[in-house]
Amino acid sequence: MGPMKKIAWTPFLYIAGYHLFLAVALPLYFIGHTPSAGLIWTMIGLVFLSGTAITAGYHRCYSHNCYKVHPVVDAILLFFGTLATQGSALRWANDHRLHHSYVDTDKDPYSVKKGLLHAHILWMFFRSEPIDPKVISDLTRRKMLNFQHKYYGLCMVIANASVFLAVGWIFNDYLGAFLFAWWVRTFLLHHTTWCINSLAHFWGTKNYSQEHSAVDNYLISLLTYGEGYHNYHHTFAYDYRNGIRWYHFDPTKWLIWILYKLGLATDLKKVNNYRIARHLLLQHKDELIRKLKESEAIQKVQEVAERLSQKLAKMQSLLDPKQVRDLKKSLKEDWRQWRLILKSLQKDPLLRA
Ligand SMILES: [Zn+2]
Ligand SMILES: [Zn+2]
Incomplete structure (x- = not known):
């Protein structure tokens, strides 16, 4: 003090x-x-x-x-x-x-x-x-x-x-x-x-x-x-x-x-939902990588997170409804993969340490 x-x-x-x-x-x-x-x-x-x-x-x-x-x-x-x-x-x-x-x-x-x-x-x-x-x-x-x-x-x-x-x-x-x-x-x-x-x-x-x-x-x-x-x-x-x-x-x-x-x-200011989702994604990614230390899983985490993060960033500014729909569809698949990673890694003994 x-x-x-x-x-x-x-x-x-x-x-x-x-x-x-x-x-x-x-x-x-x-x-x-x-x-x-x-x-x-x-x-x-x-x-x-x-x-x-x-x-x-x-x-x-x-x-x-x-x-x-x-x-x-x-x-x-x-x-x-x-x-x-x-x-x-x-x-x-x-x-x-x-x-x-x-x-x-x-x-x-x-x-x-x-x-x-x-x-x-x-x-x-x-x-x-x-x-x-x-x-x-x-x-x-x-x-x-x-x-x-x-x-x-x-x-x-x-x-x-x-x-x-x-x-x-x-x-x-x-x-x-x-x-x-x-x-x-x-x-x-x-x-x-x-x-x-x-x-x-x-x-x-x-x-x-x-x-x-x-x-x-x-x-x-x-x-x-x-x-x-x-x-x-x-x-x-x-x-x-x-x-x-x-x-x-x-x-x-x-x-x-x-x-x-x-x-x-x-002028009510509100954070874009995709921005919040992307923020959470990057947060979880960092957490996972920190916990995994050295392992091949890191590569997979990084790959999927990178792909998702780019799409979420793009989603924040898209206006054309058709483009939004298409991107949303491909986002869904990535999200599914991401959830699987989160789930499987939580079972990983490395992570429980
Ligand atoms: Zn405050
Ligand atoms: Zn405070």
Whole structure:
């Protein structure tokens, strides 16, 4: 580790402070009160709204430019993103882009290599490098984002206070609203979002790439508004989807898709299926060759993989339907051979070693 980093007092006192506050206030509250079911459901709704504003707005829209939004949607995402109390969108995007470029190294602001707890929460307690204007040059031109960044503290307090007052007024329970619609909500939202940096780099399977610590985990997706397919995300970060199959739990993807159907989102970026297939093929090929070391099987693996990879690359750009059909037909045969190789080699004692 490098030289000792200085404590970032504001986030430290804020985060540690409200955890402490809840630890004391909640038991006291429950001595004489019970929150109404309506209040609890409103809180859960708010957790979900501000959580998806982070994943759809801060993450997939601002940090990765996976799609473009209508200014009204932009403002709504930014409002709920502010409510989430995770810093300004510019700061968030800056850190997140560094996380992707330098994942698992010292330059990764929330590198899991420094420990699960560091990636989850501790990283925020130390002063980070100032924002690098080059990293977010495309975002600094946007007026709303600049405004939010400049007046972040004020915006955050106003958003949270107005939501708490509105909920208090609706249920005629200001104390309950203060506790549940503000602080318990913040607590739940923070820890679920933070799981993306901690658990989604720790507990799951590496389906698309072995080159980084990110993993895919369905359970984490349930907790993180669809961001649990993190191995895919780190491999193809510009895709507006994280869970690419229709049955993958990715509410953020569904929200973006609905906005698109309503004409409120455009330019949804999606990775070509043949590109994903080719990526997987090359990944498996490398893995097999590494495991096989010296053996004649390597030649066969290389031959079939090479043929398939060329066809898949061609498939990504073909437009003529007849050519697509013909190539698809010949692809099928190669895929069959490839599956046979994978299968037979898995039985090979060399591979089990
Ligand atoms: Zn990550
Ligand atoms: Zn990302």
